[in-house]
Amino acid sequence: MDEMHKMEELVAELNRLAYHYYTLDAPLVSDKEYDVLYDKLLQLEAESGLVLPDSPTRRVGGELLKGFVPHRHLAPLWSLDKAQNIEQLRLWEARVLKLVNDYNAKNPDTPLPAPCYAVELKFDGLTLNLTYRDGALVQAATRGNGVTGEGILEQVKTIKSVPLSIPYREGVIEVQGEGIMNLSVLAEYNRRAADPLKNARNGAAGALRNLNPKLTAERRLNAFFYNVGYAEGTSFSNHQEMMQFLRDNRFKVNPYLTYFDSFDGVTEQVAEIEAKRSGLDYLIDGAVIKITDFRTREVLGYTDKFPRWAVAYKFEAEETTTILQSVSWNVGRTGKVTPLARVEPVELAGVTVQNCTLNNVGDIERKNLKFALGTRVFIRRSNDVIPEILGKVTEESDGGEIVFPAECPACGFPLEMRGAHLFCNNKLNCKPQIVARITHYASRDAMDIETFSEKTAGQLYEELSIREAADLYDLTLEQLVKLERFGEKKAQNLLQALEDSKHRDLASFLFALGIPNTGKATTRMLAEHFRSLDAVMAATPEELEALPDIGGIVAESITGYFADPFTVSGIRRLLEHGVVPEMPDAPAAVNEDSFFFGKTVVLTGTLHRLTRDDAAARLEALGAKVSGSVSKKTDLVVAGEKAGSKLAKAQELGIPVIDDEEELLRLLGGQPS
CATH class of the missing domain: 3.30.470.30 (DNA ligase/mRNA capping enzyme)
Structure with a gap:
């Protein structure tokens, strides 16, 4: 077979594979297999000095162009009349x-x-x-x-x-x-x-x-x-x-x-x-x-x-411009100090926007916002979350300076820069960190301490010197009834809720600890894989990275967290107060013929016939591993309504997607219980 014929066959095959991958979102081969064919074509083109007109190698971009050449369309490209509301749309229909x-x-x-x-x-x-x-x-x-x-x-x-x-x-x-x-x-x-x-x-x-x-x-x-x-x-x-x-x-x-x-x-x-x-x-x-x-x-x-x-x-705009008025700095439960922007009020996607996220110091610098106070900026709102500032309208540094704090705005402790983020390392005496950690510990998906709230955590911090989750179990009825808005009934309810929380499952306990970069799916997987608190705490980065939901950053977060003496001391105190993280039941025998057996599955978006937790439980009962993030280790993504970035990443990686809830129920074996 001559070189030209080989090149024609390779071009045809590579274009067929690219069509299935990029247009149909249904890849036929792995990236590695595609790359082998692509490299073979590159070699033939280099040896022959020829590049076919529809060769995929032409997609990488050629030499710098000198200018744009006008092109007259064969048929005109019309603009469209616009309707701003349903009434105007009905007028068009009429x-x-x-x-x-x-x-x-x-x-x-x-x-x-x-x-x-x-x-x-x-x-x-x-x-x-x-x-x-x-x-x-x-x-x-x-x-x-x-x-x-x-x-x-x-x-x-x-x-x-x-x-x-x-x-x-x-x-x-x-x-x-x-x-x-x-x-x-x-x-x-x-x-x-x-x-x-x-x-x-x-x-x-x-x-x-x-x-x-x-x-x-x-x-x-x-x-x-x-x-x-x-x-x-x-x-x-x-x-x-x-x-x-x-x-x-x-x-x-x-x-x-x-x-x-x-x-x-x-x-x-x-x-x-x-x-x-x-x-x-x-x-x-x-x-x-x-x-x-x-x-x-x-x-x-x-x-x-x-x-x-x-x-x-x-539709109503999801992007607009407004004036950046000021920036404040907030401290979270991990000590991360994040900027919050105050902007001139503006209508965006049906609501009045006054606050916007700036993510971190690195984000401010990358978006040329360091000298943007008092200037006009682009903002975007989506998914009902706090809007984000995208950048300055102009490129000039013509506004007031956003001053990065050197000390914690809450406790005055010197801040440390880690990557693009500022951190306050004063875990023992920084109120926002402590209140947020205790609130997270008590939350429904964690230790589920009923009647507890962030307001309660703040009150206990101020009036009873509660500084960590273990301190909650030292509370007495006499202490609580003396607090404002705490009658005897409310105090008894809180003490009973604290007592009930001592016997949560290991996954909930791990989530309650607030390990950086881990969510519910990850802590559940840790509990089911290691099956004891001691085993999780002793896990090495290599052991953790072998799990489907965990990469290098998350593995380091987990091992670093349990290497911290402050963390170990807090866990030891919880155990001494009678908190006993219950081991998960031994996994029941599953039917290895199940469609989901052995697959790593990610759930994203809103399901209507069953909750995400119900879906996760049923998937795991059929032998699946439910993960919280999409990676090359993911076998399948279940996408409900309003599925966003996880679905997009799955499509980008060529991972199969179930986006029909009825089909999901059929594969799970019928209607929700």
Whole structure:
């Protein structure tokens, strides 16, 4: 077989594997197997001096370009009219119905069908217009003014979900889509970048309009496609046919695409998309509603700016700008000192925002916020969590300085910088740390001490000198009844709850200790694997790293925690007070034929038919190991509603996902008990 034929076969196979991996999210081989074929192609290209037009090696980015070349689109790229609320959306529907009814009244022999509607996501990225000639990608351009854009072919070739060649070879076609940067990719990029990106939209647009394709490749962009704007040799009667054409030609079509005969279904779907928006791994700023029948589209036509047969429904912004007013510093239970920003109040995603997270000192410096007080900043809110400051609107250091504290704002102890974080090491006398540790110890998922709260912890700290969890078991009725808001009944209830807490299971006890970088899933796995407190405390980093949920950082956190004399002393005192972490029951014999047997499973998102804890218990009963984080050791991810970064990472790693709760119940063996 000659070299050219070998290269053609390798290119075809690598493109087939990439299509399954990047477009279908269904990998056929491991990364290692793909790399072997890729390296073989690289070697052949180096030896022959030839690179085929659709070779995947072209995706790494070539030489620096001298400038953008204007590209005139074969068909115009229209903007969309916008609806800001359901009432405006209904007005659009009414105009469509009137136009259809007027046409049908004048043309009774060839009436238009009753309108049917497609609902798609409105991506917040950069519009792409791709040109294919006889199956080969020959140009890619920005939208520009809708008639002429900028040629960005070399940049777009770096996007692995963009096919370099397609099966359709009957002439020239233009396909429109959106270039995006996944939020999980943005987060990973910003962890490594000296100059972090403000948001995913800027990350995608900046990469595609950069004259250095190698930089574009580093951003690991993605793309979804939703329209054929121009086509020689083929035509479509409706939207469904066109979307199937895109799928058949290996374009990545977003799964959030639905069709409705009733406009009530459209409004319900729009509301559902908005509810799920924060759980997506990419930015959207609305939904797009289109008439599906192409003859109806032709009859309805266009205004000067917009097609009459489509409309964009705009969601409330999840990003906006406001003024950074001040920064305060808060101390957590591990001693970590974190900055909290106060901003000029602004409406964002339906709420008034006044406070934003800044994460840590390193985050402030990376985002060019050190001199940002009094200046305008980007903020983003998602998943109903405290909004995050993304960066300054301008690049200048023209604001007041954020001063990093040298001493703990709560106790005055000198602070230590560890990595990007500041820490107060005064474990014995720093009130916020102590109150937070005791509150965590008493929480429901830990020792479950009923009637206990953070307010109670603060009161006991101030009035009875409670300094660690073991001190709780020294409390007496006489002490408690003297406290404000503590009657005899409340005092007796607290003492009984403390007594009841002495016999929690080992997993709950380990979680109550507040070991850094460990959550409920990790402490449960530690309990079930080591089966005794002494064995957990004596575990080596190597033993810990062998477990599915634990990497090097978590292993060091666990061993470092139990090497601390303060920790050991506190645990010894708890045991002396009668706290007896109960060993987990010996694992029951499981059916090794179970689908889940031997698999490491991660649960993410919201389940409706059973709780996450119930699902975890049933999975473990079938021989699965339930983990709290996604890694290469993960075998399966169960994704409920609003699944976010864990689902995105699973898709990135090619890990199988169950996203249908009914299917999960079937595999678990029936309905929840």
